Amino acid sequence: MDLQALRLSLWLATLTTLALVLLGLPLAHWLATTRSRLRFAVEAVVALPIVLPPTVLGFYLLVGLAPRTAAGRGFEALLGHPFPFSFAGLLVASVLYSLPFAVQPFAAALSGVDRRLVEAAHTLGASPLATFFRVTLPLAWHGVLAGAVLAFAHTLGEFGVVLMVGGNVPGETRTLSIALFEQVEALDYAAANRTAAFLLAASFLVLVAVHALQQRRFPRWDAR
């Protein structure tokens, strides 16, 4: 197997998951608690990557963030290099692409937390932030973990977007799924088989973990 591609894919999935936890939790919390009418629009935007072909996202990222556009120049000023064909570019694309796979389980878990416990914390004088970290998150953590694991796995299997904006640069944008595509096209079925079997096994294990997390009743925070 292409170990460089494996390392790259794992690193990309890890960073994407971290970014999605940091960005996705506040967003999911807002979605779970807001009464704003904007909620439905935001929910739809978050869910878009589920139904959109990855090529749509890839095409708009390539055209919209190319070095000659304003957004592309902004990206370049921020990172010191253009968006396409770079690891940072893939990271941004992956965060967008895997957004629903993290935010939807996050929001479901957060909205499943008993309002009364949250309100009790407020009446006892806990700040909103303290309430979130000491009451809401501990009660919702299995959903948050499931979302993070799903985002990780989804990023590991990302193909269409990377094909469109990656450019197949070894060590930079040649992820495992791109390496597999190239192995198949080049008729190297033995190597393709190793890569495909790894991705299959990894995906299966991740789904087993997600289902275990979603079904098992975890010990209550107050019982420990």
Place this chain on the structure above:
Amino acid sequence: MRYLMLLLAVLAGPARAVAERQPLAVAAAANLKPALDELVQAFQASRPEATVRVTYGASGAFFAQIRSGAPLDLFFSADREYPQKLVEAGLAQGEVVYAIGRLAVWVPARSRLDLERRGLAALADPAVRKVALANPALAPYGRAAEAALRAAGVLDAVRPKLVLGTSVAQAAQFALTGAADAALLPRSLASAPELAAAGRSVPVPDALSAPIEQSAVVLGAAHAPALARDLLAFVRGAEGRRILARHGYALP
């Protein structure tokens, strides 16, 4: 039950119509897109009953698909190696060279790169950050481009800048969107209207890249082998040669 029958009848209608008038399925190397679109149009003008459906992509990818039994009639490759291998494997016959391709460097109109004077060495310039070419593992023009960079003595300097398209078409698209600063493309593609309008191209000297002989085969699995042979004969005939020459190909 009656509704089910009705539904089946509705669904079967179009399916039958398709089976009766199945188009000639052609797979062609991406470098041929501008020329073959025109060739097929001219062919259909003389044969109105024929419908031709062309899919463009990397020759290596089509080779793999044909070996796995893709239902195709005719295959225009970007080299001779893939068609010859198909003939050897008993999957095709009558391998013939239909065109001889050459390379060009294409840069967007705003590029100030002095390709005319410096040639391929200009690609080592720090102003060039990404150079697009077709994946050498999959596309003959990608291999030719890599060989030309090596022959010009700049491959090591340019290698970190290389971005690989799955075919010459994707390499062209990388440069056309401005994502890459230059692309090594077949001359036929570099002079296609979309690219000619958005930039300029400079031919890669023949000393650096040997002319690329492109051959075609009629596939053993063809359902309309006669029509496939007719199209191939048209491409190699007087009108076909005229069109190919206009798109920057040399002729066998």
